[in-house]
Amino acid sequence: MIVMKFGGASLADAETIKNTVSIIESRMNRQPVVVVSAFGKTTDLLTSILESVSAKEPESARKTAEEIGNYHLNIIGDLIVGESLRTRAQEIISDNVSRLRRLIDGMEYLEEVSPRTRDSVLATGEMLSAPLFSLILNSRDIDVCFVDPCEIIRTDTDHGRANPCMDAISVNCRDKIIPELTSGKIPVTGGFLGSTPDGAFTTLGRGGSDLTASLVARGISADLIEFWKDVDGILTADPGIVPDAEPVSHISFQEAGELAFLGAKVLHPSSIQPAVEKGIPVRVLNFHKPSSPGTLISDELTGTDPHEQAVSSVACKRNQLMVNVYSTRMLGARGFLRTVFEVFDRLALSVDHIATSEVNVTVTLAPTHRVKELETELSEVAKVRVEDGVGVVSVVGRNLPHTPGVAGPIFNALSDVNIKLVTYGGSGVNLSIVVADDEVEKAVKSLHTALICKSRGEDA
Numbered sequence: 251m252i253v254m255k256f257g258g259a260s261l262a263d264a265e266t267i268k269n270t271v272s273i274i275e276s277r278m279n280r281q282p283v284v285v286v287s288a289f290g291k292t293t294d295l296l297t298s299i300l301e302s303v304s305a306k307e308p309e310s311a312r313k314t315a316e317e318i319g320n321y322h323l324n325i326i327g328d329l330i331v332g333e334s335l336r337t338r339a340q341e342i343i344s345d346n347v348s349r350l351r352r353l354i355d356g357m358e359y360l361e362e363v364s365p366r367t368r369d370s371v372l373a374t375g376e377m378l379s380a381p382l383f384s385l386i387l388n389s390r391d392i393d394v395c396f397v398d399p400c401e402i403i404r405t406d407t408d409h410g411r412a413n414p415c416m417d418a419i420s421v422n423c424r425d426k427i428i429p430e431l432t433s434g435k436i437p438v439t440g441g442f443l444g445s446t447p448d449g450a451f452t453t454l455g456r457g458g459s460d461l462t463a464s465l466v467a468r469g470i471s472a473d474l475i476e477f478w479k480d481v482d483g484i485l486t487a488d489p490g491i492v493p494d495a496e497p498v499s500h501i502s503f504q505e506a507g508e509l510a511f512l513g514a515k516v517l518h519p520s521s522i523q524p525a526v527e528k529g530i531p532v533r534v535l536n537f538h539k540p541s542s543p544g545t546l547i548s549d550e551l552t553g554t555d556p557h558e559q560a561v562s563s564v565a566c567k568r569n570q571l572m573v574n575v576y577s578t579r580m581l582g583a584r585g586f587l588r589t590v591f592e593v594f595d596r597l598a599l600s601v602d603h604i605a606t607s608e609v610n611v612t613v614t615l616a617p618t619h620r621v622k623e624l625e626t627e628l629s630e631v632a633k634v635r636v637e638d639g640v641g642v643v644s645v646v647g648r649n650l651p652h653t654p655g656v657a658g659p660i661f662n663a664l665s666d667v668n669i670k671l672v673t674y675g676g677s678g679v680n681l682s683i684v685v686a687d688d689e690v691e692k693a694v695k696s697l698h699t700a701l702i703c704k705s706r707g708e709d710a
C-alpha cells in the first residue's frame with residue numbers, strides 16, 4: 251500500500267491532470283491511496299474571498315466564487331466523458347458554489363468572519379477537487395472511490411491550524427479506507443480538511459495536504475508515501491542561489507525535519523511527523539519528470555557507512571532576528587536563563603537557535619510584531635540588543651559531531667564571511683551560522699562548492 255499526494259500545481263489544468271492520472275496508472279499494482287490538494291490556486295482564491303468580505307466588498311467575493319465555479323467547469327469539460335459522470339460533476343460544482351454564496355451572504359450579514367466560517371470557506375477547494383478528481387479517474391475506467399476527508403481526519407477545534415486526533419484517524423482509516431483497498435478500489439480523498447467531533451470543518455494550515463497524506467499513511471500502515479511536487483526532490487541548496495543544486499538521493503528523517511525547519515521549502519515542517527513515528531519511508535518526486543528518482547527520506551541511513559556523504563544540503567533562512575541578552579547577574583547564578591525564556595514564553599515567541607556564554611545568551615527567532623514588547627520585558631532583567639535582518643545558514647548532514655574533519659572545510663569556506671553566531675552539535679545533523687542577510691548568498695554558495703560539489707568530484 252502506498253499513499254500518493256498531489257498538490258495544486260499538478261492539478262492545475264487538463265494537461266497537468268492528465269499527467270497526474272498517468273502517474274497514478276503507473277502505480278496501480280501498489281494499492282495506492284490518492285490524496286489531492288485543491289486544483290491550481292483555488293485556496294488562494296478562497297482566501298481572497300475572505301479578504302474581500304472583511305474589506306466590505308462582498309460583490310468582489312461573489313465574483314470570485316463564480317470564477318472558481320467556471321474554472322472547475324472548464325477543467326472537467328475536457329476530462330470527464332459520459333453523461334452521468336458529467337452531470338454528477340456539474341452538480342458537485344454547483345452545490346459548492348451555492349454553498350460558497352450562502353457563506354458570503356452569512357458573513358456579509360453578520361459582518362464577521364469567524365475562524366470556523368473561515369475554515370468552511372477554505373474547505374471548498376478540496377471539497378471540489380477530491381470528488382471531481384475521483385470522477386475524472388472513473389471516466390478513465392479506473393475503479394476509484396471518493397472518501398470524504400471529514401470522515402477520516404478528526405481534529406480538535408483549533409480552526410485554521412487544527413490538531414489531528416491520531417487514534418480516531420487510525421480507526422477511521424481502518425474502517426473506511428482499508429476495506430476499499432481490499433476490494434481492489436483506489437480510494438481518493440482531499441487533503442487539508444478535517445472535522446471536529448461535532449462535524450464542523452477544520453483545516454490543517456496552508457500546505458496541510460502533506461500532513462493529511464502522512465496521517466493516512468500512518469493510519470493504513472503504508473509502505474511508502476509519495477509527495478508529487480514541481481521540483482526534483484529535496485535539493486542540495488536553494489536553486490535560486492545555487493543554480494546547479496541537485497536532488498539529494500537519500501536522507502534521514504532527522505535531516506529532512508531539520509532541513510524543513512532550517513529553511514528548505516519542499517515539505518511542511520511537521521507534515522511528515524506521523525510517517526516518521528511509524529518509520530514509513532517518504533519519496534519526494536517531480537510530476538514533470540515522473541521517472542526521476544527524486545529524494546528518498548527514510549530511517550535506513552545511520553551516518554556510519556563511510557560511503558554515505560556526511561553533508562547532504564545547505565539551507566538558509568533570511569530576515570531573522572537575533573536577540574542578545576547580557577547580564578552580569580548570570581555570573582555563577584542560577585535561574586537567570588529561566589527568567590529570560592519565561593519572557594519568550596509569555597509572548598508566545600518560539601526561539602530557533604541559542605548560544606550562551608558566562609554572562610550572555612543570544613538567540614535567533616523569526617520576525618515578529620512583538621519585538622518592542624520583547625525588548626521592553628527583557629530590559630527589565632538584562633541589557634538587550636536586537637538585531638534584525640540576519641540570516642541563518644545551515645549545513646545539514648548525518649552524524650556530524652562523530653565525523654572527523656567536517657569543521658575544517660566548513661570554516662575554510664567561510665573565511666570571507668563575517669560570522670555572528672555558531673550553533674552546532676545539538677541534533678548532530680546541523681551546523682548553523684548567523685550572518686548578515688546580505689552575506690547569506692555568499693555563504694551558501696561557498697559552502698555548497700566546498701562541501702557538496704567537491705564530494706561529487708566537481709571542480710570547486
Ligand code: ASP
Pocket residue numbers: 257258287288293294375441442455456457458459460
Ligand atoms: N489547498 C491547501 C493550500 O493551498 C492545502 C494544500 O494544498 O496543501 O494551502
